[in-house]
Amino acid sequence: MTSPSSSRDRVLGRVRRALADVPEAPEVARDYLVSHTPDDPAGVLDLLHDNLVDYRAGVHRSTRQGLPALVGRLLAERGARTVVVPPGLPGAWLAGSDARQRFDDVPLTPAELDSTDAVVTGCALAVAETGTVVLDAGPGQGRRALTLIPDLHVCVVEAPGQVVASLPQALPRLDPTRPMTWISGPSATSDIELDRVEGVHGPRTLEVVLVVD
Amino acid sequence: MSGTFIGMPSFPEAARDAVRDTTLRGNLRHATHTIRAKRAGAVAELDDWAQLREAGKQIKDRTLRHLDRHLEQLERAVTAAGGTVHWAADAEEANRIVADLVEATGETEVVKVKSMATQEIGLNAALETAGIRAYETDLAELIVQLGDDLPSHILVPAIHRNRGEIRDIFRDHMQDWGRPAPDGLTDRPADLAEAARLHLREKFLRAKVGISGANFMVAETGTLVVVESEGNGRMCLTLPETLISVVGIEKVIPTWRDLEVFLQLLPRSSTAERMNPYTTMWTGTTDGDGPRAFHLVLLDNGRTDTLADEVGRQALRCIRCSACLNVCPVYERAGGHAYGSAYPGPIGAILTPQLRGTATELDASLPYASSLCGACYEVCPVAIDIPEVLVHLREKVADQGGAGHRLERAAMRAATWLLDHPAALTAGERLASRTRKLHPKRLPGPGAREWTNSRDLPELPDRPFRDWWKKNHA
Amino acid sequence: MRVALFATCVNDALYPSTAIATVKVLERLGVEVDFPAAQTCCGQPQYNTGYRRATEPLVRRMARAFEGYDHVVAPSGSCVAMVRDNYPRIGARAAAEGRGRELAGAATSLVPRVHELTEFLVDVLGVTDVGAYFPHTVTYHPSCHGLRTLGLGDRPRRLLQAVKGLELIELPGAEECCGFGGTFAVKNADVSEAMGADKISNALATEADVLCGADNSCLMHIGGMLRRREAPQRALHLAEILASTEEEPLR
Numbered sequence: 001m002t003s004p005s006s007s008r009d010r011v012l013g014r015v016r017r018a019l020a021d022v023p024e025a026p027e028v029a030r031d032y033l034v035s036h037t038p039d040d041p042a043g044v045l046d047l048l049h050d051n052l053v054d055y056r057a058g059v060h061r062s063t064r065q066g067l068p069a070l071v072g073r074l075l076a077e078r079g080a081r082t083v084v085v086p087p088g089l090p091g092a093w094l095a096g097s098d099a100r101q102r103f104d105d106v107p108l109t110p111a112e113l114d115s116t117d118a119v120v121t122g123c124a125l126a127v128a129e130t131g132t133v134v135l136d137a138g139p140g141q142g143r144r145a146l147t148l149i150p151d152l153h154v155c156v157v158e159a160p161g162q163v164v165a166s167l168p169q170a171l172p173r174l175d176p177t178r179p180m181t182w183i184s185g186p187s188a189t190s191d192i193e194l195d196r197v198e199g200v201h202g203p204r205t206l207e208v209v210l211v212v213d
Numbered sequence: 214m215s216g217t218f219i220g221m222p223s224f225p226e227a228a229r230d231a232v233r234d235t236t237l238r239g240n241l242r243h244a245t246h247t248i249r250a251k252r253a254g255a256v257a258e259l260d261d262w263a264q265l266r267e268a269g270k271q272i273k274d275r276t277l278r279h280l281d282r283h284l285e286q287l288e289r290a291v292t293a294a295g296g297t298v299h300w301a302a303d304a305e306e307a308n309r310i311v312a313d314l315v316e317a318t319g320e321t322e323v324v325k326v327k328s329m330a331t332q333e334i335g336l337n338a339a340l341e342t343a344g345i346r347a348y349e350t351d352l353a354e355l356i357v358q359l360g361d362d363l364p365s366h367i368l369v370p371a372i373h374r375n376r377g378e379i380r381d382i383f384r385d386h387m388q389d390w391g392r393p394a395p396d397g398l399t400d401r402p403a404d405l406a407e408a409a410r411l412h413l414r415e416k417f418l419r420a421k422v423g424i425s426g427a428n429f430m431v432a433e434t435g436t437l438v439v440v441e442s443e444g445n446g447r448m449c450l451t452l453p454e455t456l457i458s459v460v461g462i463e464k465v466i467p468t469w470r471d472l473e474v475f476l477q478l479l480p481r482s483s484t485a486e487r488m489n490p491y492t493t494m495w496t497g498t499t500d501g502d503g504p505r506a507f508h509l510v511l512l513d514n515g516r517t518d519t520l521a522d523e524v525g526r527q528a529l530r531c532i533r534c535s536a537c538l539n540v541c542p543v544y545e546r547a548g549g550h551a552y553g554s555a556y557p558g559p560i561g562a563i564l565t566p567q568l569r570g571t572a573t574e575l576d577a578s579l580p581y582a583s584s585l586c587g588a589c590y591e592v593c594p595v596a597i598d599i600p601e602v603l604v605h606l607r608e609k610v611a612d613q614g615g616a617g618h619r620l621e622r623a624a625m626r627a628a629t630w631l632l633d634h635p636a637a638l639t640a641g642e643r644l645a646s647r648t649r650k651l652h653p654k655r656l657p658g659p660g661a662r663e664w665t666n667s668r669d670l671p672e673l674p675d676r677p678f679r680d681w682w683k684k685n686h687a
Numbered sequence: 688m689r690v691a692l693f694a695t696c697v698n699d700a701l702y703p704s705t706a707i708a709t710v711k712v713l714e715r716l717g718v719e720v721d722f723p724a725a726q727t728c729c730g731q732p733q734y735n736t737g738y739r740r741a742t743e744p745l746v747r748r749m750a751r752a753f754e755g756y757d758h759v760v761a762p763s764g765s766c767v768a769m770v771r772d773n774y775p776r777i778g779a780r781a782a783a784e785g786r787g788r789e790l791a792g793a794a795t796s797l798v799p800r801v802h803e804l805t806e807f808l809v810d811v812l813g814v815t816d817v818g819a820y821f822p823h824t825v826t827y828h829p830s831c832h833g834l835r836t837l838g839l840g841d842r843p844r845r846l847l848q849a850v851k852g853l854e855l856i857e858l859p860g861a862e863e864c865c866g867f868g869g870t871f872a873v874k875n876a877d878v879s880e881a882m883g884a885d886k887i888s889n890a891l892a893t894e895a896d897v898l899c900g901a902d903n904s905c906l907m908h909i910g911g912m913l914r915r916r917e918a919p920q921r922a923l924h925l926a927e928i929l930a931s932t933e934e935e936p937l938r
Contacts, residue, residue, distance in 0.1 A: 008300040011462065014517035015281045022523075025275040032264035032474070051487060107501065110418040110452055130480075130488035143502035144451040144493070148444060168473040176434040176469045177294065179451075179499050182492035187444040190484050191353035191369050192376055192402040194244040200352065200406050201413065202444025202491060229877045238881075523783075542864045546881045582875060584868025584882070585735060586831035601776070607737030625738040632696065632727040633744045642700045663876035667883070668911030671701045678694050678703035682722045686710075 035166040036129055044128045044165045045210060048157075051131025055185025056198045058207040067211055071120060071154055072096030074207045078152050080118035084108065086142025093120060093156065104142050113149035119203075120154045121147055124180075126163045126208075127170045131185065133157060133208060134170065136178040144181050153203040155183070159212045218363065221553040223578035228547035237548050240375045245539045251485035252536060252592070258487070259477065268474045270596040273530035276467055277520060283432040283465045284511065290435025294497020296507040301459075304514050308339035311424065311457055314508055315345050318455050320421045326439060326446045327351035328426030329533055330459045330512055332364060332555035333568070336424070347424065348390070348416050350445035352409050359386040365549025365557060367535035368483055373548055376400040387412050413445065423449035423504065427460045428532065429475060430509075432467050436496045437509070440479060440489045450493045456504035461512050463520075463529040475532060478594035482534035515568030524605040528563045530595040535560075537589035537599060543582055552579065559589035563602040571610050580606035617659075635679075642677040649673035691721050691753050693761040693801070695903075696728035702903045708930035709762045709804060712817055715932075716808075720760075725752040731769040736870045739777060743790060746774055750793035759800050760807045762926045764833025764902050767803040772836055774798055803833060804926060805842040805901060815845045820933040822852030826895040827925075828886065828909065830902035831864050843901055843925055850928060856893040860885070867908035883912045891920055901925045 037044055052059045062070045075083060075097045083099040094101060102108060102116055122140035123133045133155050135141045140156075147153050157163065164170050174180065187202030198204070221227060231237055256262050276283055288298045301307035315323055323340070325331065325347050337347040337358075349358040356371035357364050360382040364370030371379065380400040387394040392412045398404060425446070429438040437458060439446050450456060466475065480489045498507050520526050538544045538558030549557035553575045554565040562579045571577040580603050589599040611618050631638050652673065655665040664670070690713065694706040713720045729749060730742035749770065753759045761767050775798060778791030808814050827847060833839040847855050866872070866882025873879075886909055890898045898913070898920055900906045910922030931937035 007302045007306060010302050011300050011511070011513045011517065012281050012284065014513065015284070015462070015520060018517050018521035018526075019278060019280070022278055025278040026271065028268055028271040028275060029264075030268055030474075032261040032268055032477075036259060036261075055486070055490070114414070114418055127488075130476075132488050137499070137502055144447065145503075148447045148451060167476055171470055171473050176431065176436045176494065177496050179496070179502050180492075180494040181447065182488070182494070183490065184486070184488040185490050187442065188490045189352050189406055189443045190248075191351070191356070191371060191443075192379060192405055193240070194248045194369060194372065195402060196484075197402040197406050199403065200410055200443035200445070201350075201417070201448055225875050225877065228875060232877045232881045542866070542882050543875070543878050546878050580737075581871065582878075584831070584864050584866060584871045584879070586864035586868070587835040588831075588862075588864070591835055604735055604737065604773075607735070608739050609737075611737035621736070622738065622741075625733050625736065625741045629730070629733060629738075629741045629744055632730075633748055635725060635727055638727055645700070660873045663873040664911075666876065667880040667915065668908060669914040670911065671907050673701065674703045676703065678699045678706040679722070679724060681703055681707055682710075682724075686722065
């Protein structure tokens with residue numbers, strides 16, 4: 001690198017010269033909608049459900065009480081014999097599964113994650129209009145790699161508290177300083193003839209459990 | 214990518230071959246028409262699309278107006294969060310910075326997230342010269358890399374390849390780069406995606422250095438955003454120990470809240486989805502989560518020249534969605550390679566001549582690679598008036614003179630003189646009408662020849678309208 | 688109401704029948720039309736090819752020629768789009784270059800009074816049935832400038848649907864450019880031809896007798912290709928269909 005500060009000054013100097021006689025731009029008119037969805041928690045949850053299904057996620061509803069059995073069944077149905085447990089995941093969630101648990105309290109290596117069949121997490125938020133679950137590395141979610149390498153991701157969303165309708169409602173509830181992964185369905189590609197195919201590098205199966213009490 | 218766009222012929226010449234390539238025409242037609250209809254559907258779902266589009270435009274314009282402040286704020290925020298910011302005035306400097314950073318890690322291979330900025334600066338070739346192998350991990354980029362090909366689309370660089378061609382490329386070339394393609398690979402898209410998954414997985418798991426671009430950089434928080442579909446981006450952004458992101462300076466947005474606009478505009482315009490499958494957001498480095506070292510290389514490479522042009526600067530609003538390519542009738546027939554740049558299609562026709570200048574015949578021909586039909590402007594999620602910029606750039610090209618333009622200027626001036634002297638014009642019209650029986654069907658000479666190669670000239674009337682008017686009304 | 692016809696240079700020299708038809712339709716609807724002889728061309732060819740300064744004398748000429756008229760009507764979407772979209776830009780650029788406000792003033796006075804024919808009929812006169820008769824099958828190609836710059840929408844099709852005897856057949860891929868694009872047709876002749884070939888194959892697939900448009904420059908390109916292929920379809924300007932009546936049908 002040759003004196004990096006000089007390039008900084010050069011680029012900023014060029015920017016300032018380019019803008020020397022440009023008039024002030026007007027305030028941004030934010031007259032778009034805060035939400036496209038009626039303010040009804042049941043309807044918002046249905047929309048989240050439909051949009052997740054539309055992008056080929058499995059979606060299931062459960063009571064808090066029924067959650068361990070459902071998670072156990074989802075893991076078993078996919079033949080998951082090992083499961084990654086992020087720090088802070090409520091122990092009860094895996095009480096109904098006999099899959100061997102791998103804890104990330106001492107970070108698992110990429111190879112260890114690759115040899116694990118599944119991961120179970122909670123989430124920070126879900127956005128109905130886009131069919132998105134947001135993970136922010138909080139308790140029960142863990143670091144980003146945990147939900148990336150195992151081929152099955154079971155994600156638990158607590159409704160209605162963790163569900164919002166729209167992006168303008170979602171962003172203020174998130175902390176940008178945290179590393180984040182937004183997930184809208186299993187991994188996919190449109191790179192062959194612009195046709196959508198699910199299942200590339202991320203988990204090929206995404207099961208979302210909506211907990212409603 | 215070992216191929217290069219350098220030394221390519223002018224757009225009309227390159228397009229001539231593309232137009233006659235029936236496989237290419239079929240591939241492009243199929244792909245662009247598929248996505249066109251889907252995009253229209255995804256956009257129609259939002260009643261406030263026009264307002265979102267206007268807000269996107271205004272946020273970008275306001276950001277560009279004070280780009281220096283936003284960049285400085287971004288630099289402070291990224292630095293405070295544990296990242297290191299580098300400034301690159303041009304491609305050469307950016308490539309050198311990245312190569313030095315990789316060399317400092319002691320590694321000789323890197324995994325890459327699809328990135329227009331690194332395509333633009335030819336990073337892979339520069340790394341190769343420095344003895345560093347760059348593995349493209351986006352499916353389409355992989356197809357391009359394995360096929361020793363050039364990208365031809367912003368979103369889907371291998372759009373010019375159909376499934377059969379992709380199968381052949383995988384079967385013949387995966388072994389040169391690592392794990393070979395599975396035996397008996399079919400051309401089913403799901404099988405091709407699976408082959409890519411297997412081929413790349415070992416590379417992801419051992420990678421120590423990742424290289425990316427970014428879709429957005431939030432100045433107030435120092436957060437970078439990468440939107441993607443496959444998960445290769447997540448692999449490159451989270452597994453390596455060192456992450457280097459090369460990002461154009463125009464990708465900065467002022468606030469976290471601004472994402473509520475762009476994350477609605479981009480996926481629907483790009484892949485026609487409500488939201489792309491994966492979005493990664495990171496702010497500097499985080500203990501125990503993702504890379505331990507993060508370097509952000511802020512790239513100028515012609516952007517400040519573009520910023521200085523009062524008409525042309527709107528091109529810097531571009532969020533690289535590629536909707537304009539997908540609706541463009543010229544792109545559909547000429548293909549992406551004819552544009553001779555990482556940025557093809559309508560946006561490329563206004564971006565490339567501004568980033569690179571118009572000194573080469575190719576770059577000077579790009580502003581004319583449009584019928585000005587306006588379909589690109591109509592779908593642009595940040596309302597870039599591409600036809601307006603094209604015409605503005607034509608003026609610049611015409612002003613600099615050069616091949617053909619001196620003659621053209623003389624002809625245009627003569628036409629204006631004639632049109633500014635109705636008596637002379639009328640005399641000319643009458644002469645043409647009177648001699649109409651003598652006009653041949655095919656004409657020689659520049660312009661006339663191109664016209665009459667494929668079209669008959671209109672039959673001249675026996676008199677111009679103004680003579681009819683004089684006789685019947687005056 | 689003082690109404691001027693802006694015939695456009697292409698119609699004046701090559702398609703007088705379209706300008707005559709426009710006069711006939713307007714007069715049939717009781718509009719008194721004038722043709723100011725000082726008019727020539729809007730300057731679109733120069734402007735779109737990159738010769739903005741060469742366009743300026745024509746902007747002045749247009750403004751002078753149509754001074755004092757309440758409405759200026761042109762049977763060409765692209766010429767109207769040139770005036771509406773680009774005259775203000777030409778004026779603003781001249782002012783920014785320190786050459787005064789004269790061109791900007793010319794644009795400001797002219798722009799609000801200029802109408803494309805179907806806009807004038809539907810919006811100003813409030814008419815969709817102009818009393819025309821045209822017993823043929825017709826498919827309609829909406830030219831890009833009319834469609835996207837002017838936003839003509841369904842005005843042309845509403846006018847056609849009201850024509851007695853006319854059967855309107857939808858054109859597949861109607862909103863796609865025909866490939867004319869002014870000097871694009873010669874500077875990028877191969878792509879232009881490929882676009883035109885797709886347009887006419889869509890048009891011929893309708894098996895309509897007539898491919899109708901509202902812009903003769905596009906029709907010169909499409910019609911020229913149809914005639915070169917000796918295709919059983921003719922390109923015809925909308926005004927000529929609207930001018931055709933039972934008493935005086937278009938041949």
